[in-house]
Amino acid sequence: MSDNEPTSAPVPSEIIRLRGSIDNIDAALVYLLAERFRVTRRVGELKAVGGLPPADPAREQEQIARLTSIAEESGLDPEFAEQFRQFIVSEVIRHHELIAAQHKGDNLPEVDTYA
Amino acid sequence: MSDNEPTSAPVPSEIIRLRGSIDNIDAALVYLLAERFRVTRRVGELKAVGGLPPADPAREQEQIARLTSIAEESGLDPEFAEQFRQFIVSEVIRHHELIAAQHKGDNLPEVDTYA
Numbered sequence: 001m002s003d004n005e006p007t008s009a010p011v012p013s014e015i016i017r018l019r020g021s022i023d024n025i026d027a028a029l030v031y032l033l034a035e036r037f038r039v040t041r042r043v044g045e046l047k048a049v050g051g052l053p054p055a056d057p058a059r060e061q062e063q064i065a066r067l068t069s070i071a072e073e074s075g076l077d078p079e080f081a082e083q084f085r086q087f088i089v090s091e092v093i094r095h096h097e098l099i100a101a102q103h104k105g106d107n108l109p110e111v112d113t114y115a
Numbered sequence: 116m117s118d119n120e121p122t123s124a125p126v127p128s129e130i131i132r133l134r135g136s137i138d139n140i141d142a143a144l145v146y147l148l149a150e151r152f153r154v155t156r157r158v159g160e161l162k163a164v165g166g167l168p169p170a171d172p173a174r175e176q177e178q179i180a181r182l183t184s185i186a187e188e189s190g191l192d193p194e195f196a197e198q199f200r201q202f203i204v205s206e207v208i209r210h211h212e213l214i215a216a217q218h219k220g221d222n223l224p225e226v227d228t229y230a
Contacts, residue, residue, distance in 0.1 A: 014161060015158055018154050021154050022151060022155065022158075023178075025147055025154070026151070026182060026200075026203075027185050029147050029151070030196055033196070033199065034186070034189035035140055036140045036141070036144070037190075037191065037192075038190060039136050039137055039140070040133075040137065043134075046127065046129060046130055046133075050127065059134075063138075063141070067141060067142075067145055070142050070145045071145055071149070074146050074149035075149050075152075075153065076149035081145055083202075084144075084145075085141075087199070087202055088141075
């Protein structure tokens, strides 16, 4: 520990202001994630009850390329964007498996993680 | 494999429409993430160059409670929302460490993952 280690100094006003932006962005992210899963859940239901096409690897590759491009344009680390995509996909797979299990038991369709 | 395994059947139009929504939402998510890290990077710089207060555990607890509430309201699994928060925090910590290393070498301030 150094002698000038910060203790309970007040948070600078600019940081407080920026925290307000962070809080707003986090709320928007959660609402968007909720909406994304609402949509993929509907797709999962459609696939579970109907004639379901198999996963489309071409679509996955297109999505990776597209999100990488958007990340580069926006200033987000493309590697992080890809990690984020995989994080979302893992949750979509979990939802898909739950939906398919409700509809068909062990006769699961191939997962299309991009719905 | 079953006899009626789907092969190259056309994707139903409702799924194609829903995929368009998924693509739009994904783009919005990436832009928002880019903006979030832009803000936290600025906070990291302010902390690295100035008199930096320590991490505020109370703020972290407030954020967890707040995001859990938003998740419940929006229909997102609160456990997933918490996993998402931790995923973001791990990237913020990585950014923070990079910024602090650029400014102070090994004299790093305590990390405030919520900036």
